[in-house]
Amino acid sequence: MERLSLRPAAGEIPLGGPVLHFDVTGSTNDLARELAAARAPSGTVVLAEEQTAGRGRQGRSWVAPRGRALTLSIVVRAGDEELALLPLTAAVAVCEACEQVARVDCAVKWPNDVWIDERKVAGILIEARPQERWTVVGIGLNVETNEEELAPDLRDTATSLRIATGAEVGCGPVLDALLDRFAEWLAAGRDRLLSAYRARDALYGRTIAWSAGPERREGEARGVDEAGNLVVLTAAGEHIALTAGEVHLVRNIPGDEPLGRLSR
Ligand code: BTN
Numbered sequence: 001m002e003r004l005s006l007r008p009a010a011g012e013i014p015l016g017g018p019v020l021h022f023d024v025t026g027s028t029n030d031l032a033r034e035l036a037a038a039r040a041p042s043g044t045v046v047l048a049e050e051q052t053a054g055r056g057r058q059g060r061s062w063v064a065p066r067g068r069a070l071t072l073s074i075v076v077r078a079g080d081e082e083l084a085l086l087p088l089t090a091a092v093a094v095c096e097a098c099e100q101v102a103r104v105d106c107a108v109k110w111p112n113d114v115w116i117d118e119r120k121v122a123g124i125l126i127e128a129r130p131q132e133r134w135t136v137v138g139i140g141l142n143v144e145t146n147e148e149e150l151a152p153d154l155r156d157t158a159t160s161l162r163i164a165t166g167a168e169v170g171c172g173p174v175l176d177a178l179l180d181r182f183a184e185w186l187a188a189g190r191d192r193l194l195s196a197y198r199a200r201d202a203l204y205g206r207t208i209a210w211s212a213g214p215e216r217r218e219g220e221a222r223g224v225d226e227a228g229n230l231v232v233l234t235a236a237g238e239h240i241a242l243t244a245g246e247v248h249l250v251r252n253i254p255g256d257e258p259l260g261r262l263s264r
Contacts, residue, residue, distance in 0.1 A: 017045065019045040020044070021047045022046070022049070023048070023050065024049065025051060027138075028047065028072055029073045029138040030053075030055075032075050035075060037129070040075050041075070042075060042078070043075065046073045047175070056125060057246070064140055064145065068142075069143055069145050069160070069171070070175055074182065075136055085194075086137060088111065089193060091112035091113075091114055092185050092196045093182040093185045094106070094122045094181075096177070096181045098114070098122075100177040101173045102161045102167065104121075104161065108197065110230045117164065118202070119158055120157060121158075123140050125140075137182075142160030143174050145162065161174070201224070203221035204223050205222075206220065206249060207249075208247045208248060209250050210245060210246065211245070218250060219232035219234040220232065225241055230247065
């Protein structure tokens with residue numbers, strides 16, 4: 001895989017940090033966090049062919065076959081507005097990168113899982129230390145992963161660019177496209193970013209469930225607000241803005257399209 005640097009265009013937030021390419025590491029997020037704490041510049045990219053302790057959201061692990069998936073972390077130092085919208089920024093950038101290099105259509109499951117045909121192709125883990133003004137954006141993207149290389153319990157819900165298209169894509173072109181799109185969307189401004197995200201919102205109008213302490217709640221997803229929170233309409237007519245955490249799609253009966261989709 002070639003070494004690349006983020007090339008900011010005029011007016012973009014500079015992201016011209018080095019790309020550190022490792023053969024094997026524990027977790028690229030862990031390394032990027034150490035580098036960020038040691039004042040690595042914004043745009044420093046930590047990339048690994050293989051992770052031995054890859055981490056996912058909610059304390060889960062992230063496993064990817066050596067050399068066949070992108071596993072990278074980017075150090076970002078940006079203003080408060082850009083930071084608040086980073087989950088959406090990263091998700092939109094991943095969608096566009098995938099679509100540039102492969103014949104796929106990507107959507108986002110809030111806040112930042114990237115789906116192809118409702119199967120997860122990429123996950124994003126964002127870790128921030130606001131008082132030190134750094135954030136690490138970790139991205140795991142299944143590029144050439146085969147069906148057999150997916151964990152058995154994920155085979156119905158995960159995919160890769162190779163599985164979705166049947167064609168070879170290669171990690172290098174995806175990385176190039178991803179760094180380019182990420183720099184672009186980081187500099188894009190709230191309005192453009194929110195409309196790009198809303199156009200890819202996989203949950204809009206659909207019934208979702210989430211946990212509020214011990215309680216399981218359900219409602220209809222009504223898109224993201226200006227701060228990137230997920231707005232949910234409950235059966236009691238209450239609008240709730242979810243700021244963080246995990247939501248689950250309550251699978252609808254085929255043919256039973258929710259009305260929210262029509263009124264969008
Ligand atoms: C998720 O659970 O969906 C987020 C997965 C994030 C995985 C990536 S792989 C590169 C980076 N390093 C890690 O340890 N995790 C992230």
